Amino acid sequence: MTTQNAAKPYLFILFIFLTNAGFAKDIKGRLTGLVYDDANKLLSGITVALEPDRKRAITDAKGSFQMDQLYPGTYSLRISAIGFETYTQEVEVLSGHKNSITIRLVRKNESLKEVNVNGVHGNPDNFIDMTRTTMPSTVISRKEIEQMGSRRLDEVLKEQTGLAIVSDIGAGNRAVGLQMQGFDSGYTMIMIDGQPMVGRNSGNFDLSRVTVSDIERIEIIKGASSCLFGSEALAGVVNIVTRKNITQPQGLAAIRYGSFNMVDATLEGESPFAGKKGSVYLSGNYYRTDGFNSNPYLQEGKTAPPFDSYSFQSRGRYLLNEISSLSFNGRYANRHSVNEQSYGVSPTKDILDEHDLNASLSLNNNFRNGTKMRTQYYFTRYQTAQDITDLNTNIIIPGSRFKQFLHRIETQGSHRFFETLQLTTGVGAAFERLDNSYYRGKKDMSNYFAYGQADWNLSSSLSLSGGARYDYHDKYGSKINPSVGLRYQPVEQLILRAAIGTGFKTPNFQQLYMVFTNLQTGYTVFGAEEFWREIQLLKEAGQIMSVFPIANQIGSLRPERSVSYSTGFAYQPIASVKLDVNVFYNDMRNFISAEPVALKTNQQQIFSYLNVAKAYTAGTEIGMNWKATKVLSLSAGYQLLYAVDLGIVEAIKNGTGLYAQVYDGVNPPRRSRRSDYFGMANRSRHMANIRASYEHEPTGITGSFRVNYRSKYGFTEANSANLFLDPYDTYVPSYFLFNVAIQKTFYKKHLQLQLTADNLMDYRNQLMPAQQGRAIIVGLNWRFFKD
Template sequence: MVFLSVLLSSSLYAQTRGSLKGMVTDEQNKAIPGATIVLEPDHKVAIADKKGEFKLQQLYPGTYQLKITALGYTAYTSETEVKEGSNTLSQIRLQKAENGQDLEEVNINSAHKNPDNLIDMINTIMPSSVITRKMIEQMGSRRLDEVLKEQTGLAMVSDIGSGSRAIGLQMQGFDSGYTMIMIDGQPMVGRNSGNLDLSRITVSNIERIEIIKGASSCLYGSEALAGVVNIVTRKNITQSQGLAALRYGSFNMIDATLEGETPFAGKKGSAFVSANYYRTDGFNSNPYLQEGKTAPPFDSYSLQGRGRYNLNTISTLNFNGRFSTRKSVNTKDFGTGPNTDVLTEDEVNGSVSLNNNFRNGTQLKTQYYLTRFKNRQDFTDINTGNLLEGSNFIQYLHRGELQASHEFNRRFKLTGGTGAAYEYLNDVSYRGAKSMTNAFGYGQADWTLSNTVQLTGGARYDYHNKYGSKINPSAGLRYTPFKNIIFKAAVGTGFKTPNFQQLYMVFTNIQTGYTVLGSEEFAREINILQDAGQIQSIWPIASRIGGLKPERSVSYSTGFTITAIKSLKLDLNVFYNDIKNFINSEQVATKTSGQQIFSYINIAKAYLTGAEIGVNWAATPSLNINAGYQLLYAIDRGVIDSIKAEQGLYGLVYDTNLNAQRKSERSDYFGMSNRSRHMANIKFSYEHQTGFSGTFRVNYRSKYGFQEANRANNFLDNYDTFVSGHFLLNLSVQKTFYNKHLALQLTADNLFDYRDQLMPAQQGRAILGGLTYRFFKD
């Protein structure tokens, strides 16, 4: 940080900048407000005002590529030179596109040049969205899970095996294992109990979050059946600047961040460093728990650095490194007795890549990525002082990949890649070390047939050392019959192998006593428990455990986007995911102590279907309103077939009103657990030119099944335990001073203090205040 500070201070005052201004009009010299101006390679972006005028500031002298786009006009591209001081362009005239259609519209929220991935994750046929840095700052969120749970179609749920510290991301009804979480285009690891704990990731250095929903495994791999969340960190560095931020609030939360970035070597290179410290006393969602927290306290540190250097006009070398650590100590007195639970986590990852942009339009990227996640959890019995080892988990992922793309005549683009990965895992819960290897290759073609029709087609080949090979094709259509209406349709296939947890886990939660057994270990471990006299009953569904098969899916998606007027946008998407051999966690036995035993089985057939609606309305120049809604049905076809046949595993249900069993009816089956039928959100964002801004957000989730509460009948019925439907209200306000150098912010999460003991990760009301100071030259 000292070295970076020297670079910052010297660069701030030693280099003279320039600016670029101009005016965009049509062929009749009428202004084109809202035109998008992009300056490469620094990706400086501006929007033309009501007079068609724009200005880009803080530019280093040199030659740039200027690109201007506007809806209904052909794109304008040229080279321009920036000198010291003010530079004025002559009036730029855009020509009307054929048939009144735009050839290449650039969306300010999604336009980007990402050196980490040649795959365009946003301009895809699949439903996609971007959460910008500005949105994150306005929300006042501290951790990644807080940001994602407020997005349409996403939910944070506590799954079996996750313990009290981890919650998983659910997308369109898929569990967390079906969504690929990536940082700068590379997958995260650390699913030591089945979930990826997103609360361990700070949002302090995130530039944007890219979300793709639907069967994306064609390009991204087997973990992307539900979709992809790509976290993009700071990289578009055009000037020397720094940031210091501090927030403090409820539950003794402290969130402190230091950032610095600077170009060097005459803009040939750039460096970025970010450090974050976060702590919380944790919180308690269980009114019956007198000692301890359902979400334990923790302290965490994270450090990230990025570097870029232009070797020549064609080749760029990129470096990325990240380290984070977290420690948590929680003393509890429930379940199996008073104990102290100590958890430590460390994560290190790094990558190096060489990007080549050849003059003929071909792009080539070679990258190596290594990540390591380590977790250790121990319990100390307070009464006896005995130390009980809970977990000792370490996971490595080595991944090499080569990507290439080429655009032909701006109408046809090919993108492809190949690579291999080696994954190693060792945990006391897995009876020794385990490893998996896979190789892959993929290709995608994007073909613009006309100004109204665009086709996408591709396929991915995967080879797994345990489950063999599989080819997954996909196809999509984008149709723009009118200027303000876009139709999209896509179909994709998916292939997902069982993970380490589903195959080999042997885990007992010492705090609460439940046990999770992987399918490969179930037979041996259940016999050990029976011989020890710890089994009260084994349920009939246990006969289906063993030999887990890979899941295969076909996903369909269709919808449209309508821009009725310039300030109002409507998105509708309908999805249907048909899944075979769907892997689900099920309770399969009960211990003599009353605690549950869970394992994993293949559901022969299942489907997840529903619809999502999104509305974006710029009500005034200062007020913006966003609303979203998801309808979801998550159905096991085997349950439905058994109920209709009036026989089999699901033919009977225990009716608490009759205090007796009766034949099951279709209306008895609610669906898969942990999934709400309805989810909705609305956000009011206000931003005034005086520097005052604020957001008010309301999130709703209808009831969802938690677990069976009466006699076991192997499916979720209306007599079981549910988490109630609920609203969560969040508020944040911010004011900037001194030409946006200083910002003061106040946030209030969960205003009504809603808590439920079945939602251990839902914190009560949290009020935080903070200030941010940005260091840059005016």
């Protein structure tokens, strides 16, 4: 009730912005620009539109255009040209000055699954163009999100080629994360508007806590990206870009209801003010679900807990003078869940409260010589409180109290030289503090960094991209991570590309400082920095039976390192068909592994962390898109993945330790062979998706039908433990998921009706606690805008 009351003034303010917009009188300005294609050729006869003033200009024989008599403020520039992707960019016009921009159009790609974008998005939150890094990148547009009918971020990402939503049952039923190119979820950086989000459960970032209601697009980089984004970007980056282009007062009211008593309600509005010198955007979202159960042995309760959540998003920009503007971003979300579970023996009640806050303030400067500078302060806090009650005895089992802060300040600069070289640089510092009941007091880390990225067009067909980042960590010293990429277009239909990038990941707080004993099962986990002190205390208390020889390797953990290699091509033999192929290899060193290192007198093990593993992931991603007719498009994606722990392979070859034998549960153990090793747990050898999309503009009907496939993957050991997945262990079987969504607009696109059906065949598996059963959802949207 308190949260609902708190939301009322917020929604009232939102209503005010929907119905009011100010105006101011200013000296008019001029906008000029050049338009290129992705082969660096100037384009003539291209129509450039500027909204909301509906100004139009056509490029001349030299690819240039000019617009005069423009009021100062922020505009949305749009180009829709035959054979090219639709281009949009936010531009600022300054009073009494000539404002110049450079536009690069991309040859049309009708991908509905993953759109490879090489153009500039004009994101004021980050001068680094996520889609022009050296590693393979894709963009999921807002249009695609709407066509999928998705509600939460995990629902969008699990249908993308090369991405998988995974569950870590050992870390609790809320530990759901994202796996990319075979990396565990702890190695993918999750960002919002170019800044990192915090709050992970055993390395997993629960994507279901993020609503998609105010997302403009999702940018994905696959492969080591620490050269630009720092630690945790060992596998790649997912950047959530929120709504930005505000040109006129408008708003949206949306409500969806469906299976599991799911309610998803959104109210948002945006408006320029002060003669478009300023703009503001506000949104509020309420989401609830009864959760669902995928485990037939669970007599009461849910494997995915019920919860209700409120989230609020705000953005504001104001033009201070002819070159400077001030921006503010803010996001707050909370989630409350209560889950009573019973397997028929010991029923429990699990209560969890989460609070997630992100806020930033930035000063942007666009100088007359074309140089851009941006200084930003960013703050994020993630806080949880969890209690578990034994319902037989009403005893409360001590739960986690988790609070994580991140303060980050950063300055970026960008400048284009001679129309062929774009240089982006940045410097900054970050301070992180964590307060957790599982750690001995508060822990903190500091990091200082500098980076640069250059995009150089060597010729009309050849371009080179490169970047490097220097990090100084207060506990791990300095690291330099470079990357380089090459793009070559020998003919118009074919683009060849190759890239090499390096990555690193520093040990997290859990691996360094955790002191935890599971009161239900009795096992204990010590962080590497705490191990010897804690083990000595247990020895003095007479609780240690033996310490294993491997414990001698426990000391100061080293950062994990990786080198990512990728190469591929994009081939478009005709305008309606495109083939995209990428081959990747990720070489990983100093992997941090949790190992049993001691045995207590109660026969329970003690675990700690050490650098022991060498591993690699390798595979191929293939995407094909076909514009079958004017209204029907088809796309398909496939990933082949090998994920191998080289330490296990070497141990099997040498016949050492537990790796030396395989036991089928019936016959005596035999010597293990390399062919017995399936690979790393939770990784499927094959993943595929197919999508058909229909869009008929005259009737306002759009829809999509999607099929997702995942082959079997290893879950856990099922017989005598030998520390690797062999043919006789437990696997999650192969499965298909079928999803469909349809939308219809009315009243000049003011009203939209939606019908979504996810998991049509109602596939469930007890080893997949985050996979819901069949869900039927209906929705109604009303958009407020001037016709």
